Amino acid sequence: MDHQATGTGKDRGAIKADEVKVDLIAVVVSVNDSEPCVLTIGQADTLPSGPFALEHRSPQSGLRGWVEQQTGHPLGYIEQLYTFADRDRIGAARQQRVIAISYLALTRKEQAAGSPKCGWQSWYEYFPWEDHRSGTPPVLDVLRPHLIEWADGASDTATRRERRQRAAIAFGFDDRHWNEELTLQRYELVYEAGLVQEAASRRDATPPPLVAGKFMVADHRRIVATAIARLRSKIKYRPVVFELMPPVFTLLQLQRTVEALSGRLINKPNFRRLIEQQELVEKTGETTAETGGRPAQLYRFRHAILDERPVAGTKLPLTRG
Amino acid sequence: MDHQATGTGKDRGAIKADEVKVDLIAVVVSVNDSEPCVLTIGQADTLPSGPFALEHRSPQSGLRGWVEQQTGHPLGYIEQLYTFADRDRIGAARQQRVIAISYLALTRKEQAAGSPKCGWQSWYEYFPWEDHRSGTPPVLDVLRPHLIEWADGASDTATRRERRQRAAIAFGFDDRHWNEELTLQRYELVYEAGLVQEAASRRDATPPPLVAGKFMVADHRRIVATAIARLRSKIKYRPVVFELMPPVFTLLQLQRTVEALSGRLINKPNFRRLIEQQELVEKTGETTAETGGRPAQLYRFRHAILDERPVAGTKLPLTRG
DNA sequence: TCAAAAGTGTTATCCTTACACCCATGT
DNA sequence: ACATGGGTGTAAGGATAACACTTTTGA
Numbered sequence: 001m002d003h004q005a006t007g008t009g010k011d012r013g014a015i016k017a018d019e020v021k022v023d024l025i026a027v028v029v030s031v032n033d034s035e036p037c038v039l040t041i042g043q044a045d046t047l048p049s050g051p052f053a054l055e056h057r058s059p060q061s062g063l064r065g066w067v068e069q070q071t072g073h074p075l076g077y078i079e080q081l082y083t084f085a086d087r088d089r090i091g092a093a094r095q096q097r098v099i100a101i102s103y104l105a106l107t108r109k110e111q112a113a114g115s116p117k118c119g120w121q122s123w124y125e126y127f128p129w130e131d132h133r134s135g136t137p138p139v140l141d142v143l144r145p146h147l148i149e150w151a152d153g154a155s156d157t158a159t160r161r162e163r164r165q166r167a168a169i170a171f172g173f174d175d176r177h178w179n180e181e182l183t184l185q186r187y188e189l190v191y192e193a194g195l196v197q198e199a200a201s202r203r204d205a206t207p208p209p210l211v212a213g214k215f216m217v218a219d220h221r222r223i224v225a226t227a228i229a230r231l232r233s234k235i236k237y238r239p240v241v242f243e244l245m246p247p248v249f250t251l252l253q254l255q256r257t258v259e260a261l262s263g264r265l266i267n268k269p270n271f272r273r274l275i276e277q278q279e280l281v282e283k284t285g286e287t288t289a290e291t292g293g294r295p296a297q298l299y300r301f302r303h304a305i306l307d308e309r310p311v312a313g314t315k316l317p318l319t320r321g
Numbered sequence: 322m323d324h325q326a327t328g329t330g331k332d333r334g335a336i337k338a339d340e341v342k343v344d345l346i347a348v349v350v351s352v353n354d355s356e357p358c359v360l361t362i363g364q365a366d367t368l369p370s371g372p373f374a375l376e377h378r379s380p381q382s383g384l385r386g387w388v389e390q391q392t393g394h395p396l397g398y399i400e401q402l403y404t405f406a407d408r409d410r411i412g413a414a415r416q417q418r419v420i421a422i423s424y425l426a427l428t429r430k431e432q433a434a435g436s437p438k439c440g441w442q443s444w445y446e447y448f449p450w451e452d453h454r455s456g457t458p459p460v461l462d463v464l465r466p467h468l469i470e471w472a473d474g475a476s477d478t479a480t481r482r483e484r485r486q487r488a489a490i491a492f493g494f495d496d497r498h499w500n501e502e503l504t505l506q507r508y509e510l511v512y513e514a515g516l517v518q519e520a521a522s523r524r525d526a527t528p529p530p531l532v533a534g535k536f537m538v539a540d541h542r543r544i545v546a547t548a549i550a551r552l553r554s555k556i557k558y559r560p561v562v563f564e565l566m567p568p569v570f571t572l573l574q575l576q577r578t579v580e581a582l583s584g585r586l587i588n589k590p591n592f593r594r595l596i597e598q599q600e601l602v603e604k605t606g607e608t609t610a611e612t613g614g615r616p617a618q619l620y621r622f623r624h625a626i627l628d629e630r631p632v633a634g635t636k637l638p639l640t641r642g
Numbered sequence: 643t644c645a646a647a648a649g650t651g652t653t654a655t656c657c658t659t660a661c662a663c664c665c666a667t668g669t
Numbered sequence: 670a671c672a673t674g675g676g677t678g679t680a681a682g683g684a685t686a687a688c689a690c691t692t693t694t695g696a
Contacts, residue, residue: 019340020373022406022420052341052406054418059406083404083422085343085373085380097375099343099422101404165628252647269650270686293647294693307486573674591659593676614674615666 020097024063025049025220027081027227028073028105030120031244036260037109037120038224041070044121046217047224052101063103071118077106077243082226084219104227106243123228124263125214126221129171129186130228131263132178140171143190143212147171150193180262181233187225196221232262239280242301248284250296251275280305344421345384346370346541348402348548349394351430351441352565357581358430358441359545362391365442366537368544373422384424392439398427398564403547405540425548427564444549445584446535447542450492450507451549452584453499461492464511464533468492471514501583502554508546517542553583560601563622569605571617572596601626 026048028039041048048070056062064075085099109120124131128139151163170185172178190212191199197215216224235241235258244257255271275281281299289295347369349360362369369391377383385396406420430441445452449460472484491506493499511533512520518536537545556562556579565578576592596602602620610616 020343022341022343052418052420057407059404059420080404083380083401085422086378097373099373099380101406162628169628250648267686267688268648269688272649274685289694292695293645294649294695296648307483308490571675588659588661589675590661590677595658610667613668614672615668615676617675 020099022052022059023049023098023100024052024059024066025100025102025223026063026067026075026105027102027224028067028071028075028107029123029227029231029244030107030109031257031260032109032120034256034260035122036124038123038126038227039067039071039073039118040121041118042217044119045215045220047220048118049100059101060103063105067105073107073118075105075107077240079104081223081230084223100223102223102226104230106231106240108244108246110246121214123224126216126224127183127187127228128213129190130180130183132180133259133263133265136178139212143195144171144173146195147189147193150195178264180264181229183229183232184222184225187222191222198222235261239301239305242280245301248286248298248300250288250298251281252296254281254299341418341420343373343380344370344419345373345380345387346421346423346544347384347388347396347426348423348545349388349392349396349426349428350444350548350552350565351428352578352581353430353441355577355581356443357445359444359447359548360388360392360394360439361442362439363538365440366535366541368537368541369439370421380422381424384426388426394428394439396426396428398561400425402544402551405544421544423544423547425551427552427561429565429567431567442535444545447537447545448504448508448549449534450511451501451504453501454580454584454586457499460533464516465492465494467516468510468514471516499585501585502550504550504553505543505546508543512543519543556582560622560626563601566622569607569619569621571609571619572602573617575602575620 026039028048030037030039039048040046048067050062050066050070052059052062056065059080060078063078068074081102081104083099083101085097129137129143131137147167148164151160151167154160154163166185167189168174168176169179170182170189187196190196194200195212197211198219198221213221215221231240241254241258241261244261245254251272252268254275255266255268258271259265280302282302284298284300286298287295288298347360349369351358351360360369361367369388371383371387371391373380373383377386380401381399384399389395402423402425404420404422406418450458450464452458468488469485472481472488475481475484487506488510489495489497490500491503491510508517511517515521516533518532519540519542534542536542552561562575562579562582565582566575572593573589575596576587576589579592580586601623603623605619605621607619608616609619
């Protein structure tokens with residue numbers, strides 16, 4: 001396969017046309033006290049990241065290095081999320097391509113004390129419309145008219161209809177059901193509608209009519225949205241929640257963690273049965289009285305299950321509402 | 322986030338340490354006469370690919386360009402598969418990093434006549450153990466003893482047990498069920514067991530005891546395995562099969578396509594009902610007599626469904642066996 | 643005693659699976 | 670007539686969802 005030369009003489013700054021900088025970028029997730037969190041650096045608006053360098057054995061190991069250096073956190077479970085490579089990812093003006101390979105990492109907060117300027121931010125600060133554990137969040141009523149206004153601002157009828165449809169599906173308007181996995185679609189809509197600060201840099205400098213959720217640098221918030229969507233779908237078909245749990249835990253703690261991630265309440269009795277009948281966990285024999293109320297059985301994850309059969313995750317036996 | 326310099330003075334050939342070549346690589350899939358095919362160039366052992374260059378607006382558009390140039394095929398549906406970036410991806414000796422962003426593309430063969438040296442290869446030529454439409458394929462009986470031999474070749478008991486477990490789960494040994502989505506795990510096993518030609522280059526030049534399936538260049542066969550696994554799982558939760566269908570089709574043609582992809586037979590009556598009740602298709606009103614037997618209703622995909630609600634794919638109502 | 647959390651049991655409903663059977667056409 | 674594919678009906682079994690109810694602790 002002979003690829004002919006692709007440089008077109010446009011080179012500035014003596015960079016060969018087909019060489020590229022690669023950044024590794026991490027969405028590190030933990031759940032603390034029923035709040036799902038991402039690890040940030042700087043003004044809580046930046047994800048840990050760093051260039052992929054020759055001495056890195058693999059991108060994963062490079063990522064571990066950068067995150068540990070920038071935040072003091074060692075990483076356990078890592079999976080690749082998506083590779084972002086559009087031309088104007090960083091600065092459209094510069095004739096240098098920057099692509100970002102993003103990863104989702106799952107840990108627990110306790111694994112190490114924080115270091116330099118870094119911290120855990122609840123992901124619902126960036127996506128306040130995503131938390132439905134206490135019913136439909138108020139922001140949604142604020143967002144709705146703005147989204148409709150944006151939809152109706154389209155020039156032709158077809159686009160208007162299509163925009164209203166997209167918004168209705170993604171946000172569950174018009175008596176549709178809320179689907180927690182559509183996090184990315186929802187972020188894209190509020191972005192397109194110009195309702196987040198990040199959208200302002202693309203347009204003429206008119207400030208957005210409404211700033212929904214906390215700002216993040218560049219496209220980091222989109223990357224977090226991608227991670228949330230992936231995680232919300234993945235917990236249902238692979239037992240990854242346990243990466244976020246301490247070695248022993250009660251079933252209610254497990255439930256609260258799943259609820260935190262999915263942003264929805266689930267039915268306790270049914271949840272317990274699902275977990276137990278799948279043999280994902282086993283009793284330690286101990287109980288704890290620290291939860292208030294009747295002492296709870298402590299469980300641990302049955303790592304052995306991973307060697308026994310391809311194993312599903314935790315379905316969400318939702319409570320109606 | 323100030324990333325400190327990462328170059329270590331090891332540079333050869335004046336390449337800055339953190340610049341990287343990026344290849345775009347495509348697994349282009351179509352289904353012809355109930356055979357799932359991938360588009361190859363060269364000796365039917367290479368996937369279409371090319372470097373990501375500055376003039377490409379996005380990696381997707383770059384990929385379209387390369388594939389069209391190398392094979393004459395325009396691409397429709399594209400999705401990102403995975404980014405491969407391990408140090409020794411191309412040549413461990415060279416101090417140049419090459420990463421590959423891989424994509425899955427779905428088309429139909431008819432869309433354009435082939436061009437230069439390219440062609441459609443049934444993917445079961447590369448993965449003969451993956452086709453279970455006529456029952457368990459004979460290769461599996463050949464592979465099994467070799468896999469067991471490999472497992473028992475491990476030095477310690479723990480590894481031996483673990484290898485046997487992995488093989489049993491992935492291939493459905495010991496009365497386990499066949500799981501068509503484990504294509505990548507299966508390829509990794511035959512690779513690790515040294516049963517494919519590709520594995521030879523890593524080891525001392527001893528030829529493999531058994532060459533299972535057709536060879537592909539570098540890690541292209543692994544990339545195809547990744548694509549098959551992704552597609553087999555994706556058709557179940559998103560209606561992507563229709564990208565592979567002509568504009569109008571009979572329900573049996575649709576069924577044969579799903580069967581070709583999943584490598585399993587499915588139950589006709591139940592399949593029809595699933596498809597129809599989900600309103601994924603609508604009758605054109607026409608019938609065709611070209612299928613032999615009673616003339617069949619022709620259907621078309623209801624594109625509108627995509628705007629109506631988040632829509633699932635085609636479950637597999639398997640026939641027992 | 644009450645609140646809070648831990649647990650158990652039971653039922654209705656829906657989806658999946660299995661399978662028996664009839665229909666329409668060409669040879 | 671029969672082979673081939675098209676197409677319908679139905680019933681059993683399992684998974685899910687809903688919810689009523691009991692138990693055990695601490696304040």
